[in-house]
Amino acid sequence: MSETSIELAGKGGQLDKGGKPQDFVRNEVVPRRHPGRWVAVALILVICIQAAHGVATNPNFHWATYAEHLFSPFVLRGVGWTLLLTVIAMAIAIPLALALVIMRDSGNPILGGVAWFWVWFFRGTPVYTQLAFWGLFAVLFPRISLAVPFGPELFSIDSRLIVTPAVAAIVGLSFNESAYLAEIFRAGFRAIDRGQTEAAQAIGMSQAKIWRRILIPQAMRTIIPPTGNETIGMLKMTSLVLAVPFTLDLMFATNAIANRTYLPVPLLLVAATWYLAITSLLMVGQYYLERHFGRGHDVIAVKGGPR
Amino acid sequence: MHGIPLKPTVELQAVHKFYGDFHALCGVDLTIGKGEVCVAIGPSGSGKSTLLRCINQLEIVSAGRISLNGELQGYREIDGRLHQLSARQIAEQRRRTGMVFQRFNLFPHMTALQNVTEGPVHVKGRPSKLAKEEGNALLERVGLGGLGNRYPNQLSGGQQQRVAIARALAMDPEVMLFDEPTSALDPELVGEVLDVIKDLARAGMTMMLVTHEIGFAREVADHLVFMDNGAIVESGRPQEVLSNPGEARTRAFLSKVF
Ligand SMILES: Nc1ncnc2c1ncn2[C@@H]1O[C@H](COP(=O)(O)OP(=O)(O)O)[C@@H](O)[C@H]1O
Ligand SMILES: [Mg+2]
Numbered sequence: 398m399s400e401t402s403i404e405l406a407g408k409g410g411q412l413d414k415g416g417k418p419q420d421f422v423r424n425e426v427v428p429r430r431h432p433g434r435w436v437a438v439a440l441i442l443v444i445c446i447q448a449a450h451g452v453a454t455n456p457n458f459h460w461a462t463y464a465e466h467l468f469s470p471f472v473l474r475g476v477g478w479t480l481l482l483t484v485i486a487m488a489i490a491i492p493l494a495l496a497l498v499i500m501r502d503s504g505n506p507i508l509g510g511v512a513w514f515w516v517w518f519f520r521g522t523p524v525y526t527q528l529a530f531w532g533l534f535a536v537l538f539p540r541i542s543l544a545v546p547f548g549p550e551l552f553s554i555d556s557r558l559i560v561t562p563a564v565a566a567i568v569g570l571s572f573n574e575s576a577y578l579a580e581i582f583r584a585g586f587r588a589i590d591r592g593q594t595e596a597a598q599a600i601g602m603s604q605a606k607i608w609r610r611i612l613i614p615q616a617m618r619t620i621i622p623p624t625g626n627e628t629i630g631m632l633k634m635t636s637l638v639l640a641v642p643f644t645l646d647l648m649f650a651t652n653a654i655a656n657r658t659y660l661p662v663p664l665l666l667v668a669a670t671w672y673l674a675i676t677s678l679l680m681v682g683q684y685y686l687e688r689h690f691g692r693g694h695d696v697i698a699v700k701g702g703p704r
Numbered sequence: 705m706h707g708i709p710l711k712p713t714v715e716l717q718a719v720h721k722f723y724g725d726f727h728a729l730c731g732v733d734l735t736i737g738k739g740e741v742c743v744a745i746g747p748s749g750s751g752k753s754t755l756l757r758c759i760n761q762l763e764i765v766s767a768g769r770i771s772l773n774g775e776l777q778g779y780r781e782i783d784g785r786l787h788q789l790s791a792r793q794i795a796e797q798r799r800r801t802g803m804v805f806q807r808f809n810l811f812p813h814m815t816a817l818q819n820v821t822e823g824p825v826h827v828k829g830r831p832s833k834l835a836k837e838e839g840n841a842l843l844e845r846v847g848l849g850g851l852g853n854r855y856p857n858q859l860s861g862g863q864q865q866r867v868a869i870a871r872a873l874a875m876d877p878e879v880m881l882f883d884e885p886t887s888a889l890d891p892e893l894v895g896e897v898l899d900v901i902k903d904l905a906r907a908g909m910t911m912m913l914v915t916h917e918i919g920f921a922r923e924v925a926d927h928l929v930f931m932d933n934g935a936i937v938e939s940g941r942p943q944e945v946l947s948n949p950g951e952a953r954t955r956a957f958l959s960k961v962f
Contacts, residue, residue, distance in 0.1 A: 595762055596809035596868075600823035600875050601799030604791060610826055614813045693813045693855040 463663035466654055467670065475650030476671050482566060482635040482646060483675075487628050489571035494578035498586060499608060501579075512579070519576035525640045527573055531565035532641035563645075566638040574631060581623045585616035617690035625683040629676050647671055712774075713738045713879050713910045714759060719768035721754055721934075728754045730934040731768070736879065736927070739908040743921040743942070746931035747957055752914040753806075755931070756881045759912070760801045761794055772800055773878055799827060802872030806884040808864045810856040816843060816867045817852030823875045835874075842870040846900045862893030866900055873904075880904065882913040898924075918961055922946055930954045 452458060466472055497515060500508040519527070535556040542553035560568075589612060597607045636648035643649075647668055655664040714736040721729035729751050736742045744752045757763040759770055761778050770777045777797055779786040789797070810819050820839040824830040830838075843852050846866040856864050865885055872880060882901065886894040898920050905911065905924050915921055921928060921942055928942040930951070938945055938954045949955045 590809070592805060592807055592809035593811065596803075596805065596811070596871075598762060598795070598798060599760055599801070599803035599805075600871065601795045601797075601827050602823075603795050606826060610822070611811060615811075618813075690813070693815075693857060 457662060458666070459660050459663040462658065462660050463666050466651075466664060466667050469654075471650055471654065472647070472667060472671070475645065475647035476675070478645040479632065479635050479647040479671075480675060482570065482638065483628065483632045485567050486570035486574060486635075487631055489567065490574035490578055490631075491624070493571065493575035494582050495613075497575060497579040498582045501583065502586070516576045516579050519573050520580075524569065524573045524634060525637050528566065528569040528637055528640035531560065531569040532562065532643075534560040534565060562638075562641050562643040565641045566635075566643040569641070570631065570634060570638070574627065574634075578624065578627060581627070582616065582620055585620040586612055588619055589615050614690065618687075618694060621683060621686050621690060625679065625686075628679055628683075632672060632675055632679070711738045712736065713740070713772065714912065715769075715771045715774075716755075716759070717769045719755075719758060719770060720766045721751070721758055721763060722766045728934050729758065729765075732934075732936055734929065734936065734939075736910060736912055738910055740910060740926045741905045741924055742912045742927045742929065743925035744912065744914045744929045744931055745916070745918065745921060745957070745961075746937075750931040751934040752931055753883050754934075756803070756883050756912060756914060759879075760803050760881055761798055762803075772797070795827075799823075799875050800878045802875055802877035802880040804865070804868050804872055804880065804882045804885050806887050808856070808861070808868045808888070810864055810868055810871070812856050815853050815855055816848065816859065816863075816870075819856070819867055820852075820870045820874045823871065828875070839870070839874060842873055843867070845873075845903075846870045847896065860893060861889045862896045865889065865897045869897075869900055869904075879910045879912065882911065882915070884914050884916065886915065886917060916961060918946065918958070930957065932957070 453460070497512040500512040503509065538556050540553050541556050541559055542550050544550040544552075593611055593615065594607055597611045602610070635646050638646055639649055644653075651664040651668040655661040658664075712735045714734070716732050716734040719729055719732040720727070732751075732755060734742070734755075744755065746752055754763060758765050759772075759777070764778060769779075775797070778789055778794060780789060781787075810816075811822065814822060817836065817839050820842055821830075821832065821835040824835040824838065825832050840849070840852055843849055846869055848863060848866055848870070851859065851863065856867070859867065865888075869880075869885075885901070886897050889897065894917065898917065901911070901913065902924055913921075913924070925942040928940065928945045929936045930938040930945060930949070930953075932953050938949060938951050945954065946958065949958060
C-alpha cells in the first residue's frame with residue numbers, strides 16, 4: 398500500500414501516508430520577478446523587427462524571385478533528391494557503423510583489423526575526394542565481374558550500369574559517414590555498464606541477442622543526439638555530390654538557377670529555407686526517438702501502482 | 705538435511721583461476737548437494753566472486769573442472785582431452801544457473817515484468833502471454849505483486865534486487881548463485897531480500913551464496929566455507945565454523961565482522 402502514497406504525494410499531496418487529510422498548509426510563495434528579462438525581451442524584439450523590416454524591404458534580396466522559385470518544380474525536385482540522399486545514406490551508414498562496432502568488439506583480430514582500417518581510411522580522407530573517386534569508378538573499373546580467383550569469369554557487367562552517379566553519391570556519403578558513426582556508437586556502447594552484458598549472459602542469452610535486446614536499446618539513448626547531429630550534417634554534406642558529379646540535389650538546382658538569372662542571393666535564400674525546413678523536420682523525428690529510447694531513464698513519475 | 709548423502713548438483717574439482725599472472729583461485733574443491741545451501745564468507749579479494757563467476761562461466765577456469773548435475777561445464781571431454789564448447793553451447797549451459805549480482809544489473813530499459821520475462825521469452829522461446837503470467841506470479845512470490853510495470857529506476861534497491869532474483873528464477877535454474885546480494889543495500893532493505901532467499905532455501909532450491917551477513921549465514925546455510933587468498937581455508941556446518949573455527953585466519957576474519 399505504501400506505493401499508492403508515493404503517487405499521491407507526487408501530485409501535491411492533500412493526503413498523508415495513511416490517506417488522511419494533511420494538517421499543514423503549503424507555503425504561499427510570491428514568485429520572484431525578473432524585470433531585467435522584460436527589458437531584454439523588448440530590446441531584442443525591437444532589433445528583430447528592425448532587421449526583418451530592413452531585409453524585407455531591401456531590393457537586393459529580390460523577394461519576388463525568391464517567391465517565384467521557392468516552390469518551383471526544379472527546386473522541389475532538388476529538395477526531394479537531397480532528402481532522399483540524406484535518408485538513404487544514413488540508412489546505409491547506420492547499420493554499417495553498427496557492424497563496424499560489433500566487428501571491433503568481437504575479439505576476432507581479422508574483423509577488428511578490417512573495422513579499424515575502414516574507420517582510419519574513410520575518416521582520414523576528404524569526402525569530396527571520396528565522392529570524386531566513386532564518380533570515376535566506372536572509368537577506373539569499366540567492368541565488374543564475378544570470377545573464380547585467377548580462373549574463368551562467371552558473370553560480368555558494365556560498371557556504368559551499377560555505379561550510376563546516384564549510386565556513387567550514396568556510396569560515397571554513406572561509407573564516409575559510417576566511419577564517423579562507428580566512433581559515436583563505440584562511445585555509446587562503452588558507456589554501458591559491463592554488468593548488463595553479464596546479466597544477459599547469466600540468463601543464457603546469445604551474443605547476437607545481447608546486442609539486439611540489451612546493448613543497442615540502451616546505447617540508443619546516448620547515440621541518438623550525436624547521430625541526429627550527423628544526420629543534419631549529412632543533409633548539408635549532400636551539397637558536395639557535385640564532385641561525383643551528381644546534379645539533381647537542392648544546392649546544384651539553386652546554383653543552376655542563380656547562374657542562369659545572375660541572382661545568387663534569392664536562390665541562396667531558397668536553398669537555406671529548404672535546408673532549415675528539413676532540419677526542423679529531422680529535429681521533430683529526433684525528439685520522438687529520444688523520448689522512446691529514454692524510457693526507464695527519464696521516466697520518474699510512477700505509473701501503474703498496485704491494483 | 706544433514707547426514708543424508710546428497711546427490712551433487714555442483715561439483716568443483718581442483719579449480720584454479722588466473723587473471724594474467726594473478727592466481728585468484730588456487731585449487732578449490734567444493735560439492736553442493738541438491739537442495740543444499742552453501743554460503744561462502746571471507747575477506748574482500750579472497751576470490752568469492754571469482755568462484756561464483758567460474759560456476760556460471762562468466763570466467764573461464766584456468767585449471768580443474770566444474771560440473772553441474774554431472775555435466776562438465778564449458779568443455780566436452782573426448783578421449784581424455786578437453787574441447788572448448790561453442791559460445792552457443794555455453795549459453796545453453798548458463799541457462800541452468802541463475803545469478804544474482806551485488807549491483808542488481810537489471811535492464812534499465814525494461815519494466816520489472818519485462819526484466820523477468822526477457823529470459824523465458826527471448827532465450828527459451830516461451831509464449832509471451834504465458835511468460836507474463838508466470839512472471840507476475842514470480843514477482844508476487846518475491847513480494848512485488850503489482851509493481852511489474854515499474855522501471856528499475858522507480859524501485860528501491862531492495863525491490864530491484866528482488867526483481868533480479870525473480871529474473872533468475874524465471875529461467876527455472878538448477879542452482880542459484882548470489883554474489884553479496886545485500887551489500888549494495890541500505891540496512892533497512894537488507895531484510896526483505898534475505899527473506900526471499902530464506903524462502904527459496906525452504907523451498908529446496910540449491911544455492912550458493914556469498915555474503916557478509918554472518919547471522920544470516922548461520923541461519924540459512926547447510927554448509928559454510930571460509931575463503932582466503934583464493935582457497936577454501938575452512939569448511940563445514942555453519943555452527944562449527946562460526947563458533948569454533950579451527951584456523952587462525954577464520955578467527956581473525958570473524959572477529960572483524962562480528
Ligand atoms: N577481471 C579481473 N582481472 C584481474 N584481477 C581480478 C579480476 N577480477 C578479480 N580480480 C582479482 O582477483 C581477486 C579476487 O577477486 P574477487 O573474486 O572479486 O574477490 P571477492 O569477491 O572475494 O572480494 C582480487 O584480488 C581481484 O583484484
Ligand atoms: Mg566480490
